[in-house]
Amino acid sequence: MYVGIDVGTSMVKAAAFDRDGRELGVEARPVGLDLRGGAVEQDMAEVCAAVVAVLEALTARVPGPVELAGLTGQGDGVWLVDAAGRPVRPAISWMDGRAHELVDQWLADGTFETVFRRTGSAMFPGCPGPLLAWLDRHEPDALRRAAAAVYCKDMVFQRLTGAGRAVTDVSDASMPFLDPRTRRYDNGVVELLGLTGRRRLLPAIGDPIATGEASGEGLPAGTRLSNGPYDLPACALGAGVTAPGDGLLIVGTCLASLVATTELDLGGEPAGLYISTDRPGRLLRAMPAMVGTAALDWVLRTTGARHEELDDLLTAAPPGAHGVRVLPYFAPSGERAPFVEPGLRAELLGVCLESTPADLVRATCEGIGYAARHCLEAAGLTGSLAVCGGGTRSPAWVGLLADVLGRPLRVVEGEVGARGAVLAAAERYGVPLDAAAWTEPARTVEPDPDRAACYAKGYEEHLELLAGARERARR
Known part of the structure; x- marks a missing residue:
């Protein structure tokens, strides 16, 4: 069997596949987030323990030797480790907002x-540049004690293989220090951010992705393991999004829009990033909005509704949600795509005593759909669109998204990131797998023409409301 490991923000998963790409089993464990006054951190020991636990449970339950394994995980943030790969301090999540004042400063003085x-990277508070600069000012001792500032999957790879040095890949390194033309760190950017004295912390880049053998923890000793790409490009691989112009929408904690491209355009409004891939000359134009299903989670929790009720709630309110509108920018660090606005916050509009929980839930899902449309247009979508992520478990929400986006959606089910991690590992090790069979969509959902026309008007109204919200965020 082939094993994909996906170390997510709130859930760690391991999935087993047969040679034809059929999912044989999945194991998952939740991991915590420590949220305090805009700071969002994670316990690295807890993350590693969850990885080992899901792998042990999976390999015990699913018969057969492990042919190879691929590793992926959440991107951005800062995971400081010492020379042995041990945590120096808790990991700082990509959702962290404490460096927003630095980003504001860099926006104002032109550094941004x-x-x-x-580099094609529009920095946001939770990416390594601002976070390392914040640590340099507020926790210099942590940086002195660290051997490397890695990313989530890199820390796990070092733990599972016992690798002697920290290593990342071109996809994780893409934000914000990598020059996508040379596929090396741009030392001029390091200097611009005041981090020349911390340059040693940037991990070596495995290009192509690094490989190693499992040491016996979680996976059988000697299992071939590859490190990367991180979760966004891994999902693109797992969804079969490789042809220029084709796109992927990931409806997860992060609402990520990706479009495959061979062109590097560093003009226009700085937003999102270009993700380098294991194939030189192939890029992903990424617009990873900060809040996806996390916004819906907050609304459901606030209204006392359950996730199991989502389809019924969406059906109970009509398109337009009786005039209720939600700008779904709930992240404490504001928004990063398709624009950067660290001070932006969510807004609920048109609410009155007659508004129902169904209105609020539907308006939130519509708002997330409008945000996705904004991102996909900015990323240059011209071809087909695949969709995956936890939000796609709701048929009603998928139908709503097709209507809001006004295009057919290829729904890819299962553990798409883990699937992509396996495909990347297979390519790296020269194991022939049928990528078309592995990435076959479960179904295609067509938009309803009348609802799509209604939402086209709603999208224009969304952009107008957003413009006003951005003005208020800057005051």
Whole structure:
């Protein structure tokens, strides 16, 4: 069997596949987030323990030797480790907002735009550049004790293989220090951010992705393991999004829009990033909005509704949600795609005593759909669109998204990131797998023409409301 490991923000999963791409079993364990006043951290020991637990449970339950394993996980943030790969301090999540004042400063003085014009990366508070600069000012001792500032999957790879040095891949390194033309760190960007003295912390880049053998913890000793790509490009691989112009929408904790491209355009409004892939010359134009299903989670929790009721709630309110509108920018660090606005916050509009929980839930799902449309347009979508993630478990929400986006959706089910991690590992090790069979969509959902026309007007109204919200965020 082939094993994919996906170390997510709130859930760690391991999935087993047969040679034809059929999912044989999945094991999952939740991991906690420590949220305090805009800071969002994770316990690295807890994350590693969850990885080992899901792998042990999976290999015990699903028969057969492990041919190879691929590793993926959440991107961005800062995971400081010592020379042995041990945590120096808790990991800082990509959702963290404590560095927003630095990003505001760089937006004002032109540093932000200069970095984008050099690397195609629009920094946000939870990416390594601002976080390392924040740590340099507030926790310099942690940086002195660290051997490397890695990413989530890199920390896990070092733990599972006992690798002697920290290593990442071109996809994780893409934000914000990698020059996508040379596929190496841009030391000029490091200097711009005041981090020349911390340059040693940037991990070596495995290009192509690094490989190693499992040491026996979680996976059988000697199992071939590859490190990367991180979860967004892994999902693109797992969904079969490789042809230029084709796109993927991931409806997860992060609402991520990706479009495959061979062109590098460093003009226009700085936003999102270009993700380098294991194939030189092939990029993903990414617009990873900060809040996806997390916004819906908050609304469901606040209204006392359960996730199991989502389809019924969406059916109970009509398109337009009786005039209720939600700008779904709930992240404490604001928004990063398709624009960067660290001070932006969510807004609920048109609510009155007659509004129902169903209205609020439907308006939230519509708002997330409008945000996705904004991101996909900015990313340059021209071809087919695949969709995956936890949000796609709701047929009613998938139908709503097809209507809001006004296009057919290829729904890819199962553990798409883990599937992509296996496909990347197979390519790296020269194991021939039928990628078309592995990435076959479960179904295609067509938009309803009348509802799509209604939502086209709603989208224009959304953009107008958003413009006002962005103005207020800057005051």
